[in-house]
Amino acid sequence: MHHFTFARALPSFSTSFSATRSAHKMSSAVQNFRPVVISGPSGTGKSTLLKRLFAEYPTKFGFSVSHTTRAPRPGETNGKDYNFVTRESFTSLIADNGFIEHAQFGSNLYGTSVAAIKTVAEQERICILDIEMEGVKQVKKREDLNARFVFLAPPSMEELERRLRGRNTETEDSLQQRLKQARNEMEYAETGAHDRVIVNDEIEQAYAELKEFIVDGGRFGA
Numbered sequence: 001m002h003h004f005t006f007a008r009a010l011p012s013f014s015t016s017f018s019a020t021r022s023a024h025k026m027s028s029a030v031q032n033f034r035p036v037v038i039s040g041p042s043g044t045g046k047s048t049l050l051k052r053l054f055a056e057y058p059t060k061f062g063f064s065v066s067h068t069t070r071a072p073r074p075g076e077t078n079g080k081d082y083n084f085v086t087r088e089s090f091t092s093l094i095a096d097n098g099f100i101e102h103a104q105f106g107s108n109l110y111g112t113s114v115a116a117i118k119t120v121a122e123q124e125r126i127c128i129l130d131i132e133m134e135g136v137k138q139v140k141k142r143e144d145l146n147a148r149f150v151f152l153a154p155p156s157m158e159e160l161e162r163r164l165r166g167r168n169t170e171t172e173d174s175l176q177q178r179l180k181q182a183r184n185e186m187e188y189a190e191t192g193a194h195d196r197v198i199v200n201d202e203i204e205q206a207y208a209e210l211k212e213f214i215v216d217g218g219r220f221g222a
């Protein structure tokens with residue numbers, strides 16, 4: 001699901017959506033709690049490393065709540081699982097440039113709004129966006145999000161393929177697609193688009209570097 005919700009939406013990191021906040025407050029929030037965008041080829045180890053980071057810092061991070069036009073399922077809460085909105089308000093938010101990413105699945109629209117990312121900062125958490133290259137480009141265009149960018153690279157394409165195969169989640173087709181997309185991601189990273197590139201070769205080393213970038217490089221209140 002995270003491929004269209006953009007950020008990995010773990011329920012424990014859900015946020016509520018407040019409609020009453022000033023533009024000024026939003027901008028100071030993202031200054032103090034700058035969103036972090038993590039990207040890198042599928043299978044490089046983003047989830048593995050993030051999971052560990054969230055376990056070590058259970059209250060420091062948050063995920064943006066996605067918008068959707070689909071109806072809530074029993075047990076789902078507006079503003080927590082999704083921001084459930086009408087098609088009219090969704091399309092007007094598109095027109096207002098309010099989404100960094102949106103897509104249609106079936107007859108429903110899904111998207112990650114700029115406001116939802118800022119809301120995480122207002123809650124004094126660092127919003128983590130685990131997204132693909134096109135999303136990275138969108139976030140880069142939004143200077144008001146004040147995001148920092150880290151790219152997680154595999155030690156080699158051969159090792160990336162080994163990890164993807166080892167995960168046992170892909171068909172041969174989806175594996176080949178991911179490897180092709182991986183080359184695009186690597187080329188984009190070579191343009192220097194990210195603040196930091198971390199090679200996930202030895203996991204302890206990569207984790208230490210990621211932690212240093214995200215935690216120490218961010219603005220954490222004591």
Ligand SMILES: Nc1ncnc2c1ncn2[C@@H]1O[C@H](COP(=O)(O)OP(=O)(O)OP(=O)(O)O)[C@@H](O)[C@H]1O
Nearest residue numbers: 041042043044045046047048163167200201202203
């Ligand atoms: N440093 C490492 N050395 C060896 N294997 C690793 C390392 N880091 C992660 N892995 C393994 O590689 C596989 C892919 O990792 P993971 O699922 O975290 O990738 P991902 O970047 O989150 O992929 P996706 O974008 O598809 O969700 C997993 O099986 C994981 O256990």
